[in-house]
Amino acid sequence: MGKEKLLKFVTTRQFIRTEQGRGLTLMGVPFIYAALLLAAPLTAVFALSFWSQDYLEIDRTFTLANYHEVWSQPIYRVLMARSLGVSTLVTLVTVTLAFPIAYFISFHIHPSKKLLWIFLITIPFWTSYLMRIFLWKVILGYNGVINGSLTRLGIIEEPLSFILYNFNAVVITLSHAWAPFAILPIFVSLEKIDRSLLEAATDLGDGPVRRFLCITLPLALPGIVAACLIVFIPTVGDYVTPRLVGGPDGLMIANIIEVQFKRANNPPLGAALAVSAMAIVALASLLFVRLNRKYLRSNSS
Amino acid sequence: MIELNSVTKRFGRTVALDSVTLTIQRGEFFSLLGPSGCGKSTLLRTISGFEHPDEGDIYIDGQSMEGVEANRRPTNLVFQNYAIFPHMTVGQNVGFGLRRKGLRKGEIKSQVNAALEMVSLEGLENRHAHTLSGGQRQRVALARALIMRPKVLLLDEPLSALDKKLREQMQFELRHLQRAVGITFLLVTHDQEEALTMSDRIAIMFNGRIAQLASPEEIYARPLSKQVAEFIGSMSFLRAETLSQTIDAITIRIEGLGTATLPRPAQLSAAMKKNITVGVRPELLTILFDPSETFEFETPGTITGRVYYGDMTYYEVRLNNSSQVVTVSMRNTAGRSILSEDSAVRIGWDSSSITLI
Numbered sequence: 001m002g003k004e005k006l007l008k009f010v011t012t013r014q015f016i017r018t019e020q021g022r023g024l025t026l027m028g029v030p031f032i033y034a035a036l037l038l039a040a041p042l043t044a045v046f047a048l049s050f051w052s053q054d055y056l057e058i059d060r061t062f063t064l065a066n067y068h069e070v071w072s073q074p075i076y077r078v079l080m081a082r083s084l085g086v087s088t089l090v091t092l093v094t095v096t097l098a099f100p101i102a103y104f105i106s107f108h109i110h111p112s113k114k115l116l117w118i119f120l121i122t123i124p125f126w127t128s129y130l131m132r133i134f135l136w137k138v139i140l141g142y143n144g145v146i147n148g149s150l151t152r153l154g155i156i157e158e159p160l161s162f163i164l165y166n167f168n169a170v171v172i173t174l175s176h177a178w179a180p181f182a183i184l185p186i187f188v189s190l191e192k193i194d195r196s197l198l199e200a201a202t203d204l205g206d207g208p209v210r211r212f213l214c215i216t217l218p219l220a221l222p223g224i225v226a227a228c229l230i231v232f233i234p235t236v237g238d239y240v241t242p243r244l245v246g247g248p249d250g251l252m253i254a255n256i257i258e259v260q261f262k263r264a265n266n267p268p269l270g271a272a273l274a275v276s277a278m279a280i281v282a283l284a285s286l287l288f289v290r291l292n293r294k295y296l297r298s299n300s301s
Numbered sequence: 302m303i304e305l306n307s308v309t310k311r312f313g314r315t316v317a318l319d320s321v322t323l324t325i326q327r328g329e330f331f332s333l334l335g336p337s338g339c340g341k342s343t344l345l346r347t348i349s350g351f352e353h354p355d356e357g358d359i360y361i362d363g364q365s366m367e368g369v370e371a372n373r374r375p376t377n378l379v380f381q382n383y384a385i386f387p388h389m390t391v392g393q394n395v396g397f398g399l400r401r402k403g404l405r406k407g408e409i410k411s412q413v414n415a416a417l418e419m420v421s422l423e424g425l426e427n428r429h430a431h432t433l434s435g436g437q438r439q440r441v442a443l444a445r446a447l448i449m450r451p452k453v454l455l456l457d458e459p460l461s462a463l464d465k466k467l468r469e470q471m472q473f474e475l476r477h478l479q480r481a482v483g484i485t486f487l488l489v490t491h492d493q494e495e496a497l498t499m500s501d502r503i504a505i506m507f508n509g510r511i512a513q514l515a516s517p518e519e520i521y522a523r524p525l526s527k528q529v530a531e532f533i534g535s536m537s538f539l540r541a542e543t544l545s546q547t548i549d550a551i552t553i554r555i556e557g558l559g560t561a562t563l564p565r566p567a568q569l570s571a572a573m574k575k576n577i578t579v580g581v582r583p584e585l586l587t588i589l590f591d592p593s594e595t596f597e598f599e600t601p602g603t604i605t606g607r608v609y610y611g612d613m614t615y616y617e618v619r620l621n622n623s624s625q626v627v628t629v630s631m632r633n634t635a636g637r638s639i640l641s642e643d644s645a646v647r648i649g650w651d652s653s654s655i656t657l658i
Binding site for chain 1: 349380382388397446
């Protein structure tokens, strides 16, 4: 009996020492944490989407009615399309603006000062996101900084109305908010480029533009793809920004999900919307990665 | 032909190149040899156009390179880390420079194949760069530069990343390749063996200046300074005293070794000082195993250390009646025993063993 116990003890200790055992020990705690706080709510939402609201109670009989409504009502389609549109545009604007900044820091800043620059880029995060949205309202508003200055200068007579409480305002605000998340992965991928590769391209006759297109850009592509995904995925589901600066025609899918869960008192429909939105985002991201890989392969053969 | 006319390059306060003047002939295999930080890589980068000289001019085939950017110069560089484009195949790497020349696809393909054949990598054009071994990368880098038919091929420590066996093999191949293509090669290295085995001429650099420029044999046999002598091969330095000198001969007494009369070296015009240093190469001294061997001079000594290399043994011998130590190398021929430390030996030498520095 005692011998058996000892044997068991020894094997446990040996197991912990193996590569697999070590991995499991390290992963265990975060895994439980993730399961409780991520997987469990997701499962709950997923289950909820197949139930229905019966006035005050939830009817737990399986139904696809919620999904039927989500996919047939034009309002949801419009909102989903707009969310994807906003995200795509935000991603495009953010990554296009982030690339030159990342490039500048990586190629034109002395190595000893790079960390400082990266640190400076995070400064906007020192204030709460809500505060930054309100500041954008101050800047973009009817009597705001931009309109005020332009009217005073006599460039415009009437304040511009297309910059606040609509689609454009959402794109502007989100692009600013997500810029650092796009700068960092692009910066890292640019940093990893061996500078002698650029010299080799020059040595073989390439001018700056050609060298950028043939060497720098392809080698920075992993960072650009990462930046796109990092910006695109969360912005689809953003709901504070459209609510505060979006106005009526800047509303996005997350806003209607909130409405279903709260004012409309129809959590199952909200859940079905959430699951559908998640599926669409996942699909769009996979498609993007797939296309990118295909491009890389066709480029190298 | 490459001509450098008092080229000076400073980085802040440090002078990387100090008024370097140098002519490299067409078709020559020329080496820049020196310790790290001596300016040899800067010189290479100045010729290729990645650095611009603060003073002085560079001419390639009579054309001034001033204001000519690196991508327009008739030079190509083999980088120390090879700088193979990781996102391309071997064929794309080798053909990279040809795309600009407006050649047809088929023409590029046949030239790439020819270049790969030249470095014995035929059939690998579709392999991805990241699947290559170190030796293969080096060959790709060579092919990629040679396909451009540069007026001078610049090689920046091209063999330093390879293991010893491969390095020795590549030394031969580089030399053969250079003969075959007839392109001027300018090699930068800190490895004296590399420079000696491959070059037509060597320039030894210290602190941004050329200390000596000559053929390998000349540099090895007649180093101009102690610094050069120390850098190339091994040499024992001994204190000596000038006894008398005429227009073509000098008589010296070497402490612990004896008195000898040497011909006056050509480069020495002024009178010799009284206290001097002489150098002696290990292979020019002999430990007398056989009493019947005769030398001009014989000096007793004691072995204080030895290093065994298989084909050779290097002995450290302290000269009797002196604190001076010389290194003697002996070939381990059949039947010759390896002497142990503290053995008393006789060293045979003659006046031609001694180098005046």
